[in-house]
Amino acid sequence: MLAWLCCVGSAAPPRAGEGDRIRITRPAPAAATRRPRGQAATEDGAQIAASLDLGETKQKPSFPAGAVEQTAAVFAALAAAPGPRDAKALAAEFRRTKTTEKKVAEVLASLARLGYVATADGVHYALRRVA
Structure with missing residues:
Protein backbone atom coordinates (compact mmCIF):
# COMPACT_ATOMS: atom_id res chain seq x y z
CA MET A 1 0.00 0.00 0.00
CA LEU A 2 2.84 2.38 0.85
CA ALA A 3 4.41 1.75 -2.55
CA TRP A 4 1.13 2.64 -4.22
CA LEU A 5 0.80 5.91 -2.24
CA CYS A 6 4.35 6.96 -3.10
CA CYS A 7 3.82 6.59 -6.79
CA VAL A 8 0.41 8.20 -7.23
CA GLY A 9 0.41 10.40 -10.32
CA SER A 10 3.78 9.39 -11.75
CA ALA A 11 3.58 5.61 -11.76
CA ALA A 12 0.99 2.91 -11.99
CA PRO A 13 0.20 0.86 -8.87
CA PRO A 14 2.17 -2.38 -8.56
CA ARG A 15 0.59 -5.35 -10.25
CA ALA A 16 -0.13 -8.53 -8.43
CA GLY A 17 2.98 -10.64 -8.19
CA GLU A 18 5.44 -7.76 -8.73
CA GLY A 19 6.01 -7.23 -5.01
CA ASP A 20 7.67 -3.95 -4.15
CA ARG A 21 8.63 -3.13 -7.73
CA ILE A 22 7.17 0.07 -9.12
CA ARG A 23 6.23 0.17 -12.80
CA ILE A 24 6.68 3.63 -14.31
CA THR A 25 4.32 4.42 -17.16
CA ARG A 26 5.17 7.25 -19.48
CA PRO A 27 4.12 8.15 -22.97
CA ALA A 28 6.32 7.20 -25.91
CA PRO A 29 8.84 9.94 -26.69
CA ALA A 30 7.82 12.25 -29.49
CA ALA A 31 11.16 11.75 -31.23
CA ALA A 32 10.31 8.10 -31.84
CA THR A 33 7.32 9.10 -33.95
CA ARG A 34 9.22 11.68 -36.04
CA ARG A 35 11.83 11.05 -38.69
CA PRO A 36 15.41 11.65 -37.63
CA ARG A 37 17.03 14.71 -39.08
CA GLY A 38 18.34 14.19 -42.58
CA GLN A 39 16.36 11.00 -43.22
CA ALA A 40 14.35 11.02 -46.42
CA ALA A 41 10.59 10.52 -46.49
CA THR A 42 9.41 6.95 -46.89
CA GLU A 43 6.83 5.63 -49.28
CA ASP A 44 5.27 2.22 -48.63
CA GLY A 45 8.03 1.40 -46.16
CA ALA A 46 10.83 1.96 -48.67
CA GLN A 47 13.26 4.80 -48.25
CA ILE A 48 13.37 7.32 -51.06
CA ALA A 49 16.80 8.81 -51.64
CA ALA A 50 17.44 11.85 -53.77
CA SER A 51 20.61 13.87 -54.15
CA LEU A 52 20.58 17.61 -54.46
CA ASP A 53 23.85 19.08 -55.64
CA LEU A 54 23.90 22.80 -54.99
CA GLY A 55 27.62 23.09 -55.56
CA GLU A 56 29.89 24.91 -53.21
CA THR A 57 29.01 28.54 -52.82
CA LYS A 58 32.21 30.37 -52.16
CA GLN A 59 31.94 33.75 -50.51
CA LYS A 60 34.26 36.48 -51.65
CA PRO A 61 36.67 37.78 -49.03
CA SER A 62 36.24 41.31 -47.81
CA PHE A 63 38.87 43.86 -48.75
CA PRO A 64 41.17 44.47 -45.76
CA ALA A 65 41.12 47.73 -43.84
CA GLY A 66 44.85 48.08 -43.09
Whole structure:
Protein backbone atom coordinates (compact mmCIF):
# COMPACT_ATOMS: atom_id res chain seq x y z
CA MET A 1 0.00 0.00 0.00
CA LEU A 2 2.84 2.38 0.85
CA ALA A 3 4.41 1.75 -2.55
CA TRP A 4 1.13 2.64 -4.22
CA LEU A 5 0.80 5.91 -2.24
CA CYS A 6 4.35 6.96 -3.10
CA CYS A 7 3.82 6.59 -6.79
CA VAL A 8 0.41 8.20 -7.23
CA GLY A 9 0.41 10.40 -10.32
CA SER A 10 3.78 9.39 -11.75
CA ALA A 11 3.58 5.61 -11.76
CA ALA A 12 0.99 2.91 -11.99
CA PRO A 13 0.20 0.86 -8.87
CA PRO A 14 2.17 -2.38 -8.56
CA ARG A 15 0.59 -5.35 -10.25
CA ALA A 16 -0.13 -8.53 -8.43
CA GLY A 17 2.98 -10.64 -8.19
CA GLU A 18 5.44 -7.76 -8.73
CA GLY A 19 6.01 -7.23 -5.01
CA ASP A 20 7.67 -3.95 -4.15
CA ARG A 21 8.63 -3.13 -7.73
CA ILE A 22 7.17 0.07 -9.12
CA ARG A 23 6.23 0.17 -12.80
CA ILE A 24 6.68 3.63 -14.31
CA THR A 25 4.32 4.42 -17.16
CA ARG A 26 5.17 7.25 -19.48
CA PRO A 27 4.12 8.15 -22.97
CA ALA A 28 6.32 7.20 -25.91
CA PRO A 29 8.84 9.94 -26.69
CA ALA A 30 7.82 12.25 -29.49
CA ALA A 31 11.16 11.75 -31.23
CA ALA A 32 10.31 8.10 -31.84
CA THR A 33 7.32 9.10 -33.95
CA ARG A 34 9.22 11.68 -36.04
CA ARG A 35 11.83 11.05 -38.69
CA PRO A 36 15.41 11.65 -37.63
CA ARG A 37 17.03 14.71 -39.08
CA GLY A 38 18.34 14.19 -42.58
CA GLN A 39 16.36 11.00 -43.22
CA ALA A 40 14.35 11.02 -46.42
CA ALA A 41 10.59 10.52 -46.49
CA THR A 42 9.41 6.95 -46.89
CA GLU A 43 6.83 5.63 -49.28
CA ASP A 44 5.27 2.22 -48.63
CA GLY A 45 8.03 1.40 -46.16
CA ALA A 46 10.83 1.96 -48.67
CA GLN A 47 13.26 4.80 -48.25
CA ILE A 48 13.37 7.32 -51.06
CA ALA A 49 16.80 8.81 -51.64
CA ALA A 50 17.44 11.85 -53.77
CA SER A 51 20.61 13.87 -54.15
CA LEU A 52 20.58 17.61 -54.46
CA ASP A 53 23.85 19.08 -55.64
CA LEU A 54 23.90 22.80 -54.99
CA GLY A 55 27.62 23.09 -55.56
CA GLU A 56 29.89 24.91 -53.21
CA THR A 57 29.01 28.54 -52.82
CA LYS A 58 32.21 30.37 -52.16
CA GLN A 59 31.94 33.75 -50.51
CA LYS A 60 34.26 36.48 -51.65
CA PRO A 61 36.67 37.78 -49.03
CA SER A 62 36.24 41.31 -47.81
CA PHE A 63 38.87 43.86 -48.75
CA PRO A 64 41.17 44.47 -45.76
CA ALA A 65 41.12 47.73 -43.84
CA GLY A 66 44.85 48.08 -43.09
CA ALA A 67 47.34 49.35 -45.65
CA VAL A 68 49.71 46.38 -45.30
CA GLU A 69 46.87 43.88 -45.62
CA GLN A 70 45.46 45.75 -48.64
CA THR A 71 48.84 45.61 -50.37
CA ALA A 72 49.14 41.88 -49.66
CA ALA A 73 45.62 41.25 -50.96
CA VAL A 74 46.32 43.14 -54.20
CA PHE A 75 49.62 41.26 -54.65
CA ALA A 76 47.83 37.93 -54.14
CA ALA A 77 45.08 38.87 -56.60
CA LEU A 78 47.64 39.94 -59.22
CA ALA A 79 49.64 36.75 -58.71
CA ALA A 80 46.50 34.64 -59.27
CA ALA A 81 45.50 36.62 -62.37
CA PRO A 82 46.33 35.06 -65.74
CA GLY A 83 47.35 38.39 -67.24
CA PRO A 84 47.21 42.15 -66.75
CA ARG A 85 44.15 43.34 -64.82
CA ASP A 86 42.59 46.71 -64.16
CA ALA A 87 41.39 47.96 -60.76
CA LYS A 88 37.76 47.09 -61.51
CA ALA A 89 38.59 43.45 -62.32
CA LEU A 90 40.73 43.10 -59.18
CA ALA A 91 38.07 44.72 -57.01
CA ALA A 92 35.52 42.21 -58.34
CA GLU A 93 37.43 39.46 -56.52
CA PHE A 94 36.49 41.03 -53.17
CA ARG A 95 33.18 41.75 -51.49
CA ARG A 96 31.88 45.01 -52.94
CA THR A 97 31.70 48.16 -50.90
CA LYS A 98 31.45 51.76 -52.00
CA THR A 99 35.19 52.32 -51.86
CA THR A 100 36.69 48.91 -52.76
CA GLU A 101 37.48 49.81 -56.38
CA LYS A 102 38.95 53.17 -55.37
CA LYS A 103 41.17 51.57 -52.70
CA VAL A 104 42.39 48.88 -55.12
CA ALA A 105 43.23 51.58 -57.70
CA GLU A 106 45.17 53.56 -55.08
CA VAL A 107 47.18 50.48 -54.04
CA LEU A 108 47.91 49.63 -57.68
CA ALA A 109 49.07 53.18 -58.39
CA SER A 110 51.41 53.21 -55.39
CA LEU A 111 52.82 49.77 -56.33
CA ALA A 112 53.44 51.01 -59.87
CA ARG A 113 55.25 54.11 -58.54
CA LEU A 114 57.46 51.86 -56.41
CA GLY A 115 58.14 49.57 -59.37
CA TYR A 116 56.56 46.38 -58.00
CA VAL A 117 53.94 46.15 -60.75
CA ALA A 118 54.19 46.97 -64.43
CA THR A 119 51.68 48.93 -66.48
CA ALA A 120 51.80 49.91 -70.13
CA ASP A 121 48.73 52.13 -70.27
CA GLY A 122 48.25 53.17 -66.64
CA VAL A 123 45.01 51.15 -66.45
CA HIS A 124 46.01 47.47 -66.67
CA TYR A 125 48.53 46.18 -64.14
CA ALA A 126 50.58 42.97 -63.85
CA LEU A 127 53.28 41.78 -61.50
CA ARG A 128 56.74 42.66 -62.71
CA ARG A 129 58.43 39.55 -64.08
CA VAL A 130 62.09 39.31 -63.18
CA ALA A 131 64.36 37.21 -65.37
